[in-house]
Every structure is written in structure tokens, then in C-alpha cells.
Amino acid sequence: MSPRLFALVPAAVAINLVVGRIAAELSLPVYLDTLGTMLVAVLTGLPGGALVGTVSQLLAGMLSGYQWLPFVVIQWLIALLAALAAGRGGFATPLRSAIWGAACGVLCGLVSAVISYFLFRGVTAGGVTAIGALLRGLGLPLSTAVTSASVVTDVLDKTVAFVVVGALLRALPKRILGRFPVAARAVGR
Amino acid sequence: MTRRHPFTGGAVALAAIALAILLPAPGGTIALYLVICAGAAALGAGKAIRLGLLAVVPIWVLLFVMHGVLGEAPRFALPWGGTLSRAGVDWTIEQGSRLAAIVTASLAFAVRFDPHRFLQAAVARRWPWSAAFLLVATLDAADRFGEQAHRLREAQRTRGLRVKGSLRVRARAIPALVFPLLLTSLTEADDRALALESRGLTHHGPRTAIDPPADTHLDRTVRWASLAAVIAVAWWRVTAR
Amino acid sequence: MTLVAKELRFRYPAQNEQALDGIDVALVPGAVTWLTGALGSGTSTLLLTLSGLAPRLTGGSRSGTLLSGSHDPATRHPLVDGVAYLGPSPGLQLSGVARSVREEIAVGPMNLGWPRARILDAVESAMRRVKISHLADRAPSALSGGETQRVLIAALLAAAPTTWLLDEPFSALDRASRRSVGALLRELARDGAIVAVSCDDADDMLDVADRLVVLQRGRVALDGDPRELLAGDALLATGASSTDAATLAVAAHRAAPRAITTDALLASISPLPSTPHIVAPAPTIASEPRLQCAQVSFSYPDGPPVLHDVTLSLQAGTAMGVFGANGAGKSTLLRLAMALEQPDAGSVRTLGEDTASRGPEDLAPRVGFLFQQPERQLFAASVRGECAVAPILAGWEPARIRAATDTVLDELGLFDVADEHPYDLPLPRRRLVAFAAILVPDPILLLLDEPTAALDGESRERVIGAVRHRAANGVAVLAISHDSAFAHEALDRAVLLERGRIVYDGAIREVLDDQSLRRPAALAAALRLGLPPGRDRRANVVDVLTTARRM
Numbered sequence: 001m002s003p004r005l006f007a008l009v010p011a012a013v014a015i016n017l018v019v020g021r022i023a024a025e026l027s028l029p030v031y032l033d034t035l036g037t038m039l040v041a042v043l044t045g046l047p048g049g050a051l052v053g054t055v056s057q058l059l060a061g062m063l064s065g066y067q068w069l070p071f072v073v074i075q076w077l078i079a080l081l082a083a084l085a086a087g088r089g090g091f092a093t094p095l096r097s098a099i100w101g102a103a104c105g106v107l108c109g110l111v112s113a114v115i116s117y118f119l120f121r122g123v124t125a126g127g128v129t130a131i132g133a134l135l136r137g138l139g140l141p142l143s144t145a146v147t148s149a150s151v152v153t154d155v156l157d158k159t160v161a162f163v164v165v166g167a168l169l170r171a172l173p174k175r176i177l178g179r180f181p182v183a184a185r186a187v188g189r
Numbered sequence: 190m191t192r193r194h195p196f197t198g199g200a201v202a203l204a205a206i207a208l209a210i211l212l213p214a215p216g217g218t219i220a221l222y223l224v225i226c227a228g229a230a231a232l233g234a235g236k237a238i239r240l241g242l243l244a245v246v247p248i249w250v251l252l253f254v255m256h257g258v259l260g261e262a263p264r265f266a267l268p269w270g271g272t273l274s275r276a277g278v279d280w281t282i283e284q285g286s287r288l289a290a291i292v293t294a295s296l297a298f299a300v301r302f303d304p305h306r307f308l309q310a311a312v313a314r315r316w317p318w319s320a321a322f323l324l325v326a327t328l329d330a331a332d333r334f335g336e337q338a339h340r341l342r343e344a345q346r347t348r349g350l351r352v353k354g355s356l357r358v359r360a361r362a363i364p365a366l367v368f369p370l371l372l373t374s375l376t377e378a379d380d381r382a383l384a385l386e387s388r389g390l391t392h393h394g395p396r397t398a399i400d401p402p403a404d405t406h407l408d409r410t411v412r413w414a415s416l417a418a419v420i421a422v423a424w425w426r427v428t429a430r
Numbered sequence: 431m432t433l434v435a436k437e438l439r440f441r442y443p444a445q446n447e448q449a450l451d452g453i454d455v456a457l458v459p460g461a462v463t464w465l466t467g468a469l470g471s472g473t474s475t476l477l478l479t480l481s482g483l484a485p486r487l488t489g490g491s492r493s494g495t496l497l498s499g500s501h502d503p504a505t506r507h508p509l510v511d512g513v514a515y516l517g518p519s520p521g522l523q524l525s526g527v528a529r530s531v532r533e534e535i536a537v538g539p540m541n542l543g544w545p546r547a548r549i550l551d552a553v554e555s556a557m558r559r560v561k562i563s564h565l566a567d568r569a570p571s572a573l574s575g576g577e578t579q580r581v582l583i584a585a586l587l588a589a590a591p592t593t594w595l596l597d598e599p600f601s602a603l604d605r606a607s608r609r610s611v612g613a614l615l616r617e618l619a620r621d622g623a624i625v626a627v628s629c630d631d632a633d634d635m636l637d638v639a640d641r642l643v644v645l646q647r648g649r650v651a652l653d654g655d656p657r658e659l660l661a662g663d664a665l666l667a668t669g670a671s672s673t674d675a676a677t678l679a680v681a682a683h684r685a686a687p688r689a690i691t692t693d694a695l696l697a698s699i700s701p702l703p704s705t706p707h708i709v710a711p712a713p714t715i716a717s718e719p720r721l722q723c724a725q726v727s728f729s730y731p732d733g734p735p736v737l738h739d740v741t742l743s744l745q746a747g748t749a750m751g752v753f754g755a756n757g758a759g760k761s762t763l764l765r766l767a768m769a770l771e772q773p774d775a776g777s778v779r780t781l782g783e784d785t786a787s788r789g790p791e792d793l794a795p796r797v798g799f800l801f802q803q804p805e806r807q808l809f810a811a812s813v814r815g816e817c818a819v820a821p822i823l824a825g826w827e828p829a830r831i832r833a834a835t836d837t838v839l840d841e842l843g844l845f846d847v848a849d850e851h852p853y854d855l856p857l858p859r860r861r862l863v864a865f866a867a868i869l870v871p872d873p874i875l876l877l878l879d880e881p882t883a884a885l886d887g888e889s890r891e892r893v894i895g896a897v898r899h900r901a902a903n904g905v906a907v908l909a910i911s912h913d914s915a916f917a918h919e920a921l922d923r924a925v926l927l928e929r930g931r932i933v934y935d936g937a938i939r940e941v942l943d944d945q946s947l948r949r950p951a952a953l954a955a956a957l958r959l960g961l962p963p964g965r966d967r968r969a970n971v972v973d974v975l976t977t978a979r980r981m
């Protein structure tokens with residue numbers, strides 16, 4: 001593990017946990033618990049991002065219980081997608097970020113729907129399950145309700161996340177951006 | 190009360206979580222939940238029970254709504270009218286108790302977790318340094334994050350930013366803080382890398398535990414016992430089929 | 431084992447010009463080498479490169495050869511290789527895995543895998559040598575600036591390095607600690623270590639350094655005996671700052687070789703008639719004090735008492751210095767004045783309002799507050815943006831903000847970097863940005879925590895000028911400093927804190943010789959010439975010296 005990661009990973013995990021916690025306590029309809037993962041994935045590449053995601057999930061388990069550990073897959077997926085987006089200048093403008101975010105949201109939504117349906121029968125954390133229950137109440141079969149609920153929330157969440165990360169990357173000082181060529185490409189510099 | 194070895198708590202918590210998954214619900218999981226609560230209270234982690242409830246009650250409600258109320262037939266009638274799904278209510282109780290057990294065990298572990306004793310133990314046991322460091326440094330990073338938030342907040346207040354008062358005032362102050370906070374934590378991480386390197390924290394090699402926590406017979410017994418318990422239950426579940 | 435650099439070049443990532451542009455130096459064991467140069471000349475970068483941290487961690491590209499004995503430092507881990515590197519910003523250097531100062535110092539040896547007993551010895555003796563044993567059980571995050579810097583030096587010392595590369599290691603230290611750390615560096619060199627220090631304060635290094643290396647735009651401009659170089663003209667050409675005495679002599683157009691120590695300067699003026707024409711100090715307008723502390727006592731939540739029964743009052747147009755050893759309670763006093771803390775007992779009245787019922791946001795922007803290590807408290811994405819924060823919150827309209835910003839940036843020599851990201855500037859200028867940001871909404875009370883710490887010579891002059899100018903225009907200034915030249919040239923009153931008690935409150939001249947502050951040449955000369963106190967004393971001294979030269 002490179003010395004830079006030793007400093008970057010803890011900071012990024014802290015971002016995941018703290019921002020995620022704030023979002024949860026304000027009971028926003030988004031999780032925002034992958035900002036750090038995405039940032040590190042963009043700055044240093046997939047392995048770093050995956051590491052951040054894993055550590056975040058392990059520590060988040062301490063706060064909310066280890067039953068959600070399987071969702072670490074989403075952290076890995078988002079790290080992968082963020083790294084991909086970075087390579088293709090996906091953070092150059094707010095619009096591009098939003099588009100990439102929405103696309104990634106669909107993917108993450110489907111995957112988390114599978115986890116949520118088969119391991120938890122569709123009942124996981126607050127917001128998304130509430131929506132699921134609503135759709136179920138409207139008479140949709142459980143699988144459809146769960147899938148659409150988690151796709152909807154993930155599209156929203158990842159769009160916001162990508163836009164925020166894009167804004168952060170574009171605001172980074174040249175000295176930092178200069179050290180991370182991929183990130184520079186990500187914001188089209 | 191003498192502190193147990195850091196690994197012991199972890200082993201017990203892991204075992205509890207494994208059992209919650211293995212034991213037959215609802216009987217087994219409910220019993221386990223009660224045992225965990227008792228254990229937590231006895232080990233001075235009673236806080237975990239309260240926090241655990243705060244975390245699972247909403248999930249219970251959602252379970253009940255999603256499966257009990259909106260569940261499939263066969264349904265049974267309630268004395269005061271309305272019907273519930275038989276399977277749904279069963280699942281609500283099964284999954285509800287299982288999650289309660291896992292959450293409480295996790296939180297009890299978290300409440301009793303002391304990062305620095307853990308680091309000492311990990312070093313003494315020659316655990317992979319990066320893993321141990323990341324875990325501990327991250328918990329510290331969360332604190333530093335808080336300190337940095339405080340520093341920035343003070344700086345902004347000395348420039349005239351209002352953070353107290355009506356909800357609107359406070360809400361407007363949040364983005365003013367969050368964005369720079371994320372940025373500085375990234376830029377500072379960059380400087381910190383230099384500090385960590387020059388202090389040898391990124392160096393791969395044998396390290397010395399300054400005050401390695403004592404590992405008693407009791408600790409070892411407890412850890413082996415938890416492992417045995419998990420294996421036994423797993424065996425029983427498999428053969429019971 | 432010498433550390434040899436040949437044709438050493440280094441360029442930071444995404445930068446066009448080389449930060450190091452063909453450096454040839456050989457650092458030999460047993461000598462203390464002092465690196466200096468104008469702003470951005472490359473001293474910090476040279477230390478990073480010599481330690482092997484650049485480009486490995488910083489990124490960028492290096493060329494030329496660098497050999498420590500037979501190997502390239504960049505291929506080894508610094509600590510294992512016996513290399514101690516100390517960065518310029520103390521707050522960022524703490525390990526973050528220690529709960530107490532003792533643990534913090536043990537981090538290095540622990541990572542080297544020494545036997546436990548040896549580590550404990552090393553830690554204790556390191557704390558003794560740096561004189562911080564009394565801090566052993568304190569939390570590293572709750573130390574004063576100078577205390578932190580000393581802890582970090584001890585932390586390096588504990589790992590028994592053989593090569594020391596220190597970037598501005600004195601910036602937050604009081605005079606006594608500067609002396610003892612300086613002495614420590616000499617001991618280390620005597621015991622065969624390589625010691626290189628980047629420092630812009632010549633008076634701190636004069637008695638410590640065996641050799642002076644002056645950089646200019648990434649090249650070695652001068653390399654030789656410190657005293658000779660300081661006395662000559664060549665140093666000025668590089669834009670590096672010199673000693674008090676030398677600066678004074680230069681201001682008075684004294685030809686080289688110049689006096690570089692106060693004593694030499696005094697010797698050179700002793701036969702003068704002491705009948706110079708004198709600019710009287712600005713009279714202070716008697717009115718309601720801008721700041722008034724009455725029997726203030728304070729202690730941090732889980733800490734020992736910090737301030738006891740502190741009483742002081744600051745009038746408009748007065749520039750008052752707060753002096754005292756590291757940990758005396760200076761920053762804490764400033765925090766109380768800004769309503770960042772509330773006194774346990776007594777009362778603090780800032781701008782005539784009791785701080786008990788208010789917070790800093792009520793005092794801003796009429797009160798400007800500069801933190802110690804302000805580089806950690808910038809939050810805008812450009813220098814201009816940083817300067818606009820306070821005025822915007824105060825409801826100024828854009829045109830006015832722009833005008834005010836331009837004036838201040840011009841005054842502080844930041845105009846050309848107005849649109850840069852503060853983090854993209856060298857540390858000294860980054861600190862200057864924080865200063866600019868509080869000046870823009872022209873406050874009537876300035877609370878400054880070590881405004882010249884770790885600044886390069888030019889930035890320092892600009893800060894001195896800015897403070898004097900405002901004080902002359904009726905702004906009240908309360909400034910903490912360990913910088914005697916700043917104290918003497920910008921301030922006219924002083925309070926001296928000793929372990930949280932005010933032990934002196936009066937004209938500046940008398941305190942300027944206590945353990946926290948060195949007696950600057952200009953003061954000594956002024957006393958010798960019998961000049962009256964006051965902010966313009968330096969100018970008077972220069973006058974006298976100049977006329978004396980013409981006679």
C-alpha cells in the first residue's frame with residue numbers, strides 16, 4: 001500500500017462515515033455514504049477506492065450493525081464506476097457528472113435490489129424501504145416494488161454524489177490535482 | 190473490572206453474529222437476543238441495548254408493514270378487524286429478532302472497542318500493519334475531521350458567519366462548512382502523507398508493542414468457547430436436516 | 431557518511447519551472463548547514479528531495495544524482511535510513527495514533543521495532559533533552575503551537591536519526607526554546623549527525639550554523655561562512671533576509687563588511703553624539719478602550735488553569751504586544767478577546783461589549799482575528815474569494831469589496847496571485863492571505879496570533895508596515911509574537927505573560943529582553959543613543975546611523 005494511501009484512505013473513510021451519518025440523521029432520501037470512495041477511486045484508481053469502501057463498510061457496521069455488510073459490493077461497484085467515469089472525463093461539467101451519476105445509479109440500484117431482495121426480502125434501511133412499501137401498497141409484486149424503489153433512490157443518490165464529487169474535484173488546487181493525473185483528466189484539465 | 194484482551198470482545202461479537210444467522214428463528218434468535226442484551230449489560234455496554242433498539246425499531250416497523258400488513262395470503266383476521274399475512278408476521282418476528290441480535294452485538298462491540306489497545310494487541314500479534322493502522326487511523330481521522338470542522342467553523346465565525354439561531358440560519362451554514370471541509374481534508378491528507386512517512390508509520394516491518402494488553406487464560410478460553418459454540422450450532426443445523 | 435547532490439533538479443507535477451534547477455551541495459556530518467533564500471527559492475523542496483520524500487510522495491520528476499554514502503535516499507524509508515524530516519506546519523505533523531505526548535514520541539521507535547526497554551529510555555531522554563517532560567501525559571491535539579513543535583522535535587530525536595532535515599523548526603518557539611533547540615542541533619552535529627535547517631530568521635541561525643547555503647530560483651547562489659556572507663553585499667542581491675543588525679546597517683547605507691550582531695553595531699556607533707532630531711511617537715487618543723479584560727481567569731475543560739486574574743486594557747491607536755514563553759496562555763488570551771472562549775471568572779469587554787453574551791460572529795468584521803497557523807483555516811478557492819468572505823457576510827456591495835480587496839492585496843504584495851488557490855501558494859504567502867482576508871473589511875481592532883511566524887523577509891516587512899500603518903490610523907492592535915524585530919518595529923506597548931499571569935504591562939522597551947523575545951539591534955541602538963520609545967524608533971536609529979556615516 002502506497003504511503004499516500006495511508007493518509008488518504010482514513011480521510012476518505014471519515015468522509016464516507018460522517019457525511020453518510022449526517023445524511024441519515026437529516027433523513028434525506030439519499031445515502032451520500034460513498035463520496036470518499038469515489039474521490040479516492042478518481043484520485044488513485046480502483047484499488048484505493050475499493051479499499052476505502054471496504055474499510056468504510058467495516059466501520060459503519062460498528063454504528064448500524066453488521067447485517068448490512070453485504071452492501072460492500074455497492075461500494076466496490078461505485079469505486080469501479082467512478083474510476084471509469086474519471087478516465088472518460090465524466091466530471092468535467094456538472095451535466096456530465098449528473099449523466100454519469102444517473103447511469104451508475106441504475107446499475108447500483110439493480111445490484112442492491114438483488115442483495116436486498118434475496119438477503120433481506122426487501123426490508124433494509126429507512127428511506128428506500130419506505131418507498132418500496134409504498135409501491136407494494138399500490139399492489140406491485142414484492143420483487144418489482146423492491147427493484148424500482150432501490151433504482152429510484154440510487155439514481156437520485158448517485159446523481160447527487162457524482163455532481164458533488166465533480167464540484168470538489170474541479171475546486172481542488174492545482175498542486176493536488178497535479179499529483180493525480182487521472183483526476184486531472186476527470187475534470188478535463 | 191479488569192479489561193479483557195481486545196480480541197476477546199471481537200471474537201464474542203463475531204460468534205454472536207454467526208449464531209444469529211445460524212440459530213433457528215424465532216425461538217433461537219429471540220433467546221440469543223436476550224442473552225446478548227444480558228451480556229452487554231453485564232459487561233458495562235448497556236448503552237448498546239438502547240442504541241440497538243433505536244436502530245432496529247424502525248426496521249421492525251418496516252418489516253411489519255412490508256410483510257405483515259402487505260404480505261401474501263394466507264391471511265388471518267384480527268379481533269379488531271383487518272387482516273395480516275401469516276407468513277409475513279412470522280418473517281417479521283424471525284428477521285426482526287435476528288437483526289436485533291446482530292445490531293446489539295455489533296454495537297456492544299463498538300461501545301467496548303478501544304482503538305489504541307486494539308492497535309497494541311495487533312502489533313504484538315504481528316498482524317498486518319496496514320490493516321490495523323487503517324482501522325485505528327480512520328477512527329482518529331473521524332475525530333480529526335471533527336476537529337478540522339470545528340477549526341473551519343471558528344474561522345468562519347470570526348469572519349462573521351452566523352451559525353446559531355433559527356433553523357434556517359443553521360441550515361444555510363451547513364454547505365458553507367461541508368464543502369471546504371471535504372476539500373481541506375483532501376489537501377491535508379496530502380501533507381499528512383509526508384508526516385506519516387517521516388515518522389515510519391508507512392514502513393512495512395516488525396514493530397514493537399509499547400504496552401501489549403495482557404492475554405489471560407480466561408481470554409483464550411472465551412475465544413475458543415465462542416468458536417466451539419459456532420461450530421457446534423452449525424454442525425447441529427446441518428445434521429438436523 | 432556525506433549526503434551529496436550533483437546537478438540535482440526537481441520539478442513538481444504540472445509545474446512548468448523547475449523548483450530545483452541544478453543544485454550541487456555536499457552535506458558533511460558534524461556541520462550545521464543553514465538553508466535560506468527569498469520566497470519560493472526552493473529550500474523546502476531541497477529538504478524534501480534530500481530526504482527522499484520528493485518525488486516519491488510529492489510526485490514530480492527528479493534528475494541528477496543524490497547519494498547518501500553509497501545509496502540514493504529516495505530508495506530507502508527515511509526513518510529506517512536514519513533520516514529525520516520535519517515539515518513546516520506543526521499542526522499537520524502529529525501522527526494521529528497517539529493519545530499522549532509520550533506515545534506520540536514513541537511512534538518512531540515503535541515503527542523501528544526496537545526492544546521495549548530501549549524505546550522507553552529513548553522516549554524519556556528525548557523529552558528531557560527537548561525539555562517537555564512536563565507535557566508527557568498531555569493529549570498531543572491539545573498543545574500550544576510551540577509545545578507541538580517541541581514535541582515533534584523530540585519525536586524525531588527519539589528515533590536517533592543521523593541526518594536531520596528541518597523546515598522552519600523555530601517558527602513557533604519562544605526565545606528560550608530557540609536557544610535550547612539550537613544548542614541541541616549543535617550537539618547533534620558534534621556527535622556526527624548531518625544537520626540542515628531551512629530558516630528565514632538569520633538571528634536564530636547565526637550562532638547555530640557552520641555554513642550558509644543561499645538558494646535563488648532553485649540554484650545555489652551563495653555557499654560559505656554565515657558571518658562573512660551576512661556581512662557582505664551578495665546576500666542582499668538574492669533577496670534573502672539578514673540579521674537585525676545587518677538590516678539596520680543596510681537601511682543606513684553602511685558599506686560592507688557590515689555589523690551583523692547587535693554588539694558589533696553598537697561598537698560602530700558608540701562615539702556618536704546623541705542629539706538626533708526625533709519623530710515623537712503618535713499620542714494615543716484617550717477614549718473607551720477597544721479591549722478590556724478585568725480579573726480574567728480561564729482553564730480549558732479538562733485542562734489545568736491557563737489564565738489567572740488577567741487585567742489589561744487596549745486603547746484605540748495602540749499596538750500592544752503579548753509576549754511570553756510557549757504555553758504561557760497568549761493564544762488563549764486572544765481567543766477570549768474574540769469570544770471564542772468565555773472566561774471562568776472576570777469579564778472581557780471587546781469594543782465595549784461584554785463577550786459573555788456573544789460570539790465571534792457578533793464582533794466580526796469590526797474585529798479582525800488571525801489564528802496561529804492560519805493556513806489551516808482558509809476555506810475559499812481563491813485568494814480573492816478568501817478576502818471577500820467577511821465583506822460579503824457584512825453585506826458590502828461587490829464594487830466596494832473589489833476595491834478594498836485590491837488595496838489590501840496590493841499592500842501585502844499578493845496582487846499578482848489574487849486568482850490563485852491559496853493552497854497553490856508557498857506557505858508564507860498562504861499565511862499572508864489569511865492576514866489579508868481580515869484586513870479587507872478594515873477592522874478597528876486587530877487580534878493577531880504570531881502574524882510574522884515562518885514568513886520570509888519581504889512578507890515580514892509588509893506585515894510590519896500594515897500593522898504600523900493601521901495603528902497610526904487609530905486601529906487598536908493586540909499581537910502575539912516571538913519576533914523581536916516585528917515587536918520592536920510595529921508595536922509600542924507590551925504585556926508579558928508568565929504561566930498565565932501578567933507580570934509586566936507598559937512601554938515595549940523593557941520587556942524586549944525576556945525569555946520569550948530577543949533584544950533587537952534597533953532597540954539596543956536606540957537605548958544606546960537615548961532615543962525615546964515609540965514605533966518610529968527604528969527610523970530614528972537609521973537616521974542617526976546615516977548621518978553618522980556622512981559626518
Ligand SMILES: Nc1ncnc2c1ncn2[C@@H]1O[C@H](COP(=O)(O)OP(=O)(O)OP(=O)(O)O)[C@@H](O)[C@H]1O
Binds near residue numbers: 443445469472475488
Ligand atoms: N507542492 C507543490 N506543488 C507545486 N509547486 C510547489 C509545491 N511546493 C512548492 N512549489 C513551488 O516550488 C518552488 C519552491 O518552493 P519552496 O517551498 O521550496 O520554496 P522555499 O524556499 O521553501 O520558500 P518559502 O519556504 O519561503 O516558501 C516555489 O515556486 C513553489 O511555488
Ligand SMILES: Nc1ncnc2c1ncn2[C@@H]1O[C@H](COP(=O)(O)OP(=O)(O)OP(=O)(O)O)[C@@H](O)[C@H]1O
Binds near residue numbers: 571573760
Ligand atoms: N484545546 C486545549 N485544551 C486543553 N489545553 C489547551 C488547549 N489549548 C491550549 N492548551 C494549553 O493551555 C496552555 C496555553 O496555551 P496557549 O495556546 O494559550 O499557549 P501560547 O502562549 O499561545 O503558547 P505558544 O507560544 O506555544 O502558542 C498550554 O499549556 C496549552 O497546553
Ligand SMILES: [Mg+2]
Binds near residue numbers: 475597628857
Ligand atoms: Mg519553505
Ligand SMILES: [Mg+2]
Binds near residue numbers: 574575576761802
Ligand atoms: Mg499560541
